[in-house]
Amino acid sequence: MKHYVIVKWNEKVLDKNEYYKKACEAFADVVKIDGVLGLNVYKNCNDKPNRFDVMIEIECTNEGLENYDVSQLHQDWKANFTQYMETKTIFDHD
Numbered sequence: 001m002k003h004y005v006i007v008k009w010n011e012k013v014l015d016k017n018e019y020y021k022k023a024c025e026a027f028a029d030v031v032k033i034d035g036v037l038g039l040n041v042y043k044n045c046n047d048k049p050n051r052f053d054v055m056i057e058i059e060c061t062n063e064g065l066e067n068y069d070v071s072q073l074h075q076d077w078k079a080n081f082t083q084y085m086e087t088k089t090i091f092d093h094d
Contacts, residue, residue, distance in 0.1 A: 003065055003092050005056040010086040016053050017043070019084065023054050026077050033071055035064020052089070065092070 013019050020043040030039050038059035044051050060068060068074055 003058040006052045006089040007054050008052045008086045035061040
C-alpha cells in the first residue's frame with residue numbers, strides 16, 4: 001500500500017524549502033520501521049496559494065502502516081510539525 005501525508009504550511013513557515021528539508025529529515029528513518037518498504041518526499045513545484053506544499057509517500061504493508069502509526073517517528077512528526085500546518089490530507093491506496 002501507499003500512505004500519503006499531504007501538507008500545506010501555515011503563515012509561520014517563511015521558508016518552504018527549509019521545511020521541505022526538515023520534513024525529509026523527519027522521515028529519513030521511516031524505512032527502518034518493520035513493514036515500511038520505501039519513502040519519497042516531494043516538494044510542490046508551483047507556488048500558487050491554492051496548492052499544498054509537500055507530499056510524503058510511504059510504501060508499506062498493512063502491518064507497516066500500523067507500526068508507523070504507533071512509532072516514535074510519527075509521534076515526533078506530529079509534535080514538531082503540526083503547529084506549522086495550515087491543513088493536511090491523509091490518503092492510502094493499494
